[in-house]
Amino acid sequence: MAPEGREGRVRPSPRLAIGALPAYRPGRSAIQANRDHKLTDSIKLASNENPYPPVPAVAEAVSQAIGSANRYRDHRAVDLREAIAGWTGVDADRVTVGAGSVALMYQLAVAYLDPGDEVVTPWISFEAYPIMAQIMAAALVRVPLADHAFDLDAVADSVSERTKMVALATPNNPTGTALSTGQIRRLLARVPDDVVVLVDEAYREFADPALGDPVADLLGDHANVIVTRTFSKAYSLAGARVGYAIADPEIIAAVDHCLFPFNVNGLGQAAALAALGALDETQDRVAGLVVERDRVAAALRDRGWAPPDSQANFVFLPAGDRADDVYAGLERKGVVTRPFTGWGIRVTTGTPAENDRFLAALDEVAPEPPG
Ligand SMILES: Cc1ncc(COP(=O)(O)O)c(C=O)c1O
Known part of the structure; x- marks a missing residue:
């Protein structure tokens, strides 16, 4: 017999906040597009990945590290923290690492958000932010963009008694627009000191220094x-899941309290350390991707589109109401991008050949940009 007060409960129920969570929607894969459209050569420009595989030194380090994968690796990844601290010029107690920067954002949410707190963010932005807030039963306050860019006065005006965090992706996903540190500094002057301000720089390496x-x-x-920053994009390590965060030691300690044991695995640690030893190669690739990004943006403008000025490894096509249709047309031609219903399409910068293929497909699917 059920103990008093539990009658009628037939299965465990997740917390109410979990039932209400939006699901994270990853970009579709080239394999899915091949299968759905009976194609053999689809390309994926959907998840802001680097089109090039990790540099050879990274592959070598990972194949060495797999040899000792029977052992747990350093839970705190001290070597990697110290290497990042030396590289970025801060003390090691200001650095933590996570299984992708997104894991660090979730740890930050667990550390700082109580039910009913508010997280303010310009919107549209990174789709993990609603999950990060709502998983803790906090509310995401979405501040509309102005002309595809952040309206920081409106962000400051939206900070209330209940605000616990402000989240700023710069460059922003999916628009690619970026903030200067001067702009962030002016915002900080209007945000109370007990509000955590997350500056999410997943695409930093592609931005104008x-x-x-x-x-x-x-x-x-x-x-x-x-x-927060990541090895996923510029360093070609999205699948290895290594991100890092830099902050005051008190924030770092709170984020570390929420670290799952051995969250950054040994292969990821080895990969990230090796990537730090091959920065010149990465820099050359990033420079090439930036040239390609700007070439695609210019080609879109020549065709009458008005993409915002992207500082990331993607461009945003403001297709408005036609976003889903144009997206579907491109996918039927084997070019998988990322639709944002009612807003537009985000197109990751690929190799020069992939970018040409996207432009050719767009010419067939949407020869005229939306009026
Ligand atoms: C703005 C932004 N932040 C963070 C991430 C997550 O990166 P990571 O692979 O480090 O978890 C992404 C990934 O797409 C992103 O667009």
Whole structure:
């Protein structure tokens, strides 16, 4: 017999907040497109991945590390933290690492958000933010973009008594627009010191260095700022899941309290360390991708589209109401992009041949941009 008060409960129920969570929608794969459209040569420009495999030194380090994968690796990944600290010019107690920067954002949410708290973010932005907030039963306050860019005055105006966090993706996903550290500094002046400000720089390496470095420019004066970065994009390591965060040691300690044991696996640690030893090669690739991104954006403008100025490894096609149709047409031609219903399409920068294929497909699917 069920103990008193539990009658009628036939199965475990997840927390209410979990039932209400939006699902994270990953980009579709080339294999799915091949299968659905009976194609053999689909390409994926859907998840802002680097089109090139990891540099040879990384592949070598990972194949060595697999030999000792029977052992747990360092839970805190101390070698990697120290290497990142030396590279970025901060003390090691200001650095933590996670299974992708997204894991660090979830840890940050677990550490700081209580039910009913608010997380303010410009919107449209990274689709993990609603999950990050809502998983803790916090509310995401979405502040509309102005002309595809962040309206920081409106962000500041949206900060209330209940605000616990502000999340800023710069460059922003999916629009590619970016903030300078001067703009962030002006926002910080209007945000209370007990609000955590997440500066999510997943695409930092593709951005104009003149925008500044939030770590060097902001952390000294602002103990409430946490900067997250990743090896997923510029360093071709999306599948290895290694991200890092830099912040005041108190924030780092709180994020570390929520670290699952051995979350950054040994192969990922080896890969990231090796990537730090091959920065020149990465830099050359990034420079090539930036040239390609700008070539695609210019080709779109020649065709009458108005993509926002992207500082990331993708461009955004403001297709508005036609986003889903244009997306579907491109996929039927074997070019998998990422639709944002009612907004537009995000197109990852691929190899020159992949980018040409996208432009050729677009010419067939949508020869005229939306009026
Ligand atoms: C803005 C933004 N932040 C973070 C991430 C997650 O990156 P990671 O692979 O480090 O979890 C992404 C991935 O698409 C992103 O677009």
